Amino acid sequence: MPNREIRLRELLAYYGSDIANWPETARTWGLKALEQPELAALVREEQRFEQLLLKRRVPAASPTFAERIIAASQIRSQAPGFAGWIPELLAIVRPSALAAMLVLGFTIGFGMLTSSPHGRDTTFVQSTSDDEGAIL
Amino acid sequence: MGRAIIRQRQTNTKVVSLFPQGTEPTEENAESDALLLEHIAEGDHGAFAELVRRHTARFFRVAYRFLGNRSETEDIVQDAFLKLWERPGLWQSDKNTAFTTWFYRIVVNQCLDFVKKKRPLQLIDDSWIEDERQTHEKNMLENEKQRLLEQQIAKLPERQRTALNLCFYEGLSNKEAADVMGVRLKALQALLMRAKTTLKEGLKFMSGGTEHA
Numbered sequence: 001m002p003n004r005e006i007r008l009r010e011l012l013a014y015y016g017s018d019i020a021n022w023p024e025t026a027r028t029w030g031l032k033a034l035e036q037p038e039l040a041a042l043v044r045e046e047q048r049f050e051q052l053l054l055k056r057r058v059p060a061a062s063p064t065f066a067e068r069i070i071a072a073s074q075i076r077s078q079a080p081g082f083a084g085w086i087p088e089l090l091a092i093v094r095p096s097a098l099a100a101m102l103v104l105g106f107t108i109g110f111g112m113l114t115s116s117p118h119g120r121d122t123t124f125v126q127s128t129s130d131d132e133g134a135i136l
Numbered sequence: 137m138g139r140a141i142i143r144q145r146q147t148n149t150k151v152v153s154l155f156p157q158g159t160e161p162t163e164e165n166a167e168s169d170a171l172l173l174e175h176i177a178e179g180d181h182g183a184f185a186e187l188v189r190r191h192t193a194r195f196f197r198v199a200y201r202f203l204g205n206r207s208e209t210e211d212i213v214q215d216a217f218l219k220l221w222e223r224p225g226l227w228q229s230d231k232n233t234a235f236t237t238w239f240y241r242i243v244v245n246q247c248l249d250f251v252k253k254k255r256p257l258q259l260i261d262d263s264w265i266e267d268e269r270q271t272h273e274k275n276m277l278e279n280e281k282q283r284l285l286e287q288q289i290a291k292l293p294e295r296q297r298t299a300l301n302l303c304f305y306e307g308l309s310n311k312e313a314a315d316v317m318g319v320r321l322k323a324l325q326a327l328l329m330r331a332k333t334t335l336k337e338g339l340k341f342m343s344g345g346t347e348h349a
Contacts, residue, residue, distance in 0.1 A: 013329040014310055016303075049336055053304060055282050056289065059206060061196035069192065069214045070185045073221040 008039050017046040169235035177224040184221050191236065192217075194306075195243050201301045202247035204286070212246050233315065240308070240316045244298060251294075281342055288338040296331035299324055 011030060015022045019030040033039040062068075169190075175183035192213065200209045216239065220226065227238060289297060295317065302313035303324075314324040 010325075010329060013332045014325045049332070049339075050304075052281075052285065052339055052342055053335070055278065056201075056285050056305070057282060058197050058200045061193050062206075062210070065196065065210060065213075066189045066192040068210075069188050069217050072214060073184060073188075073218055074181065076218060076222060 004033060004036075004039060005042065008033050008042055012042065012046040017043055017050055019043070173224065173227050173235060176221065177227075184217075187220075187235075188217055191239070194236070195239065198240065198301065198306055199243050199247050201305060202244070202251065202297075204290075208250065212250060213243065216242050216246055234312075237308075237312055237315055240302065240306070241318070244302075244316060248294060248298070284342060285339065288335055291338070292331055292334060295319075296327050296334070299327035300331045300335075303328055 008030070011022065011026050015026065019027055019034070021027075022030055034043060169187065172183045172187045176187065195213050195216070196209055199212050200206070203209050203212065219242075220239075227235065289300070292300065298317055299313060302308045302316055303310060308316065310321055310324055310328075314321045317324060319327075
């Protein structure tokens with residue numbers, strides 16, 4: 001296969017049969033190649049192939065589809081998930097204040113835990129057991 | 137002759153373009169998309185609605201070409217837009233990429249993930265073609281050709297199919313398609329070459345029919 005034919009086949013595959021839309025250097029070369037009948041025939045062959053590919057059709061999106069997406073986004077806006085809740089909290093409370101609150105909470109919680117002789121409130125556990133026994 | 141080719145292609149594009157809502161990518165659109173995205177980042181729901189109305193048809197079209205099923209296509213496209221609404225920070229305007237290029241990447245990747253996870257064998261939902269057949273019986277042959285074409289395209293390796301969808305059907309430049317797919321320009325061109333060569337071979341009998349028609 002001559003080099004010019006190979007080159008033209010490559011360019012047709014990359015850019016399609018519409019030579020006027022090719023990048024400039026390739027376009028100049030391609031338009032000149034059209035002067036040769038055997039190369040012009042290759043372009044016509046590519047055109048026929050593209051017409052065949054264009055038989056592939058896609059159904060139109062439903063006219064209400066865009067509005068459904070918009071409505072779904074509104075629902076999500078009204079009910080932000082966990083990921084949306086954190087930035088909102090940070091916007092209200094300063095991060096340093098939030099960190100201080102967390103440290104304080106841990107300190108108090110840990111203090112209560114260690115103040116109990118068995119590490120937990122046994123009275124509460126006992127009374128729960130009693131309740132269960134009564135039901136049974 | 138070159139001009140004749142252009143006219144023919146433009147006419148053909150109109151035949152395929154059944155999507156009045158879709159807008160073609162232009163620099164002006166890209167600029168206003170970026171502006172809308174800035175507003176979306178500030179929580180402007182109107183800007184989000186405008187972006188969705190502007191691009192839904194285009195992304196429905198591209199996703200359908202991968203999935204071949206209306207409801208799955210709608211799920212994927214809706215999910216992609218909702219992710220953008222919930223996490224507008226995903227879009228970074230400073231990366232110098234047009235919104236459409238970036239969003240093509242999102243939608244195409246979601247389609248490919250979906251096909252891999254849920255549906256290893258792609259089955260084209262052609263019920264809408266059947267409807268058409270009932271009303272236009274003379275189109276039976278054309279519908280059959282379309283079905284065969286879909287089968288041949290579905291047989292292509294995933295990356296070749298993606299390259300064909302983006303460059304030929306969506307009209308992206310080689311460079312844009314390479315960006316969407318995250319491959320080098322030469323690699324994209326090699327994929328296109330292989331896809332078209334395989335299809336030409338597979339559709340030989342059909343192109344013969346077209347010539348004589």
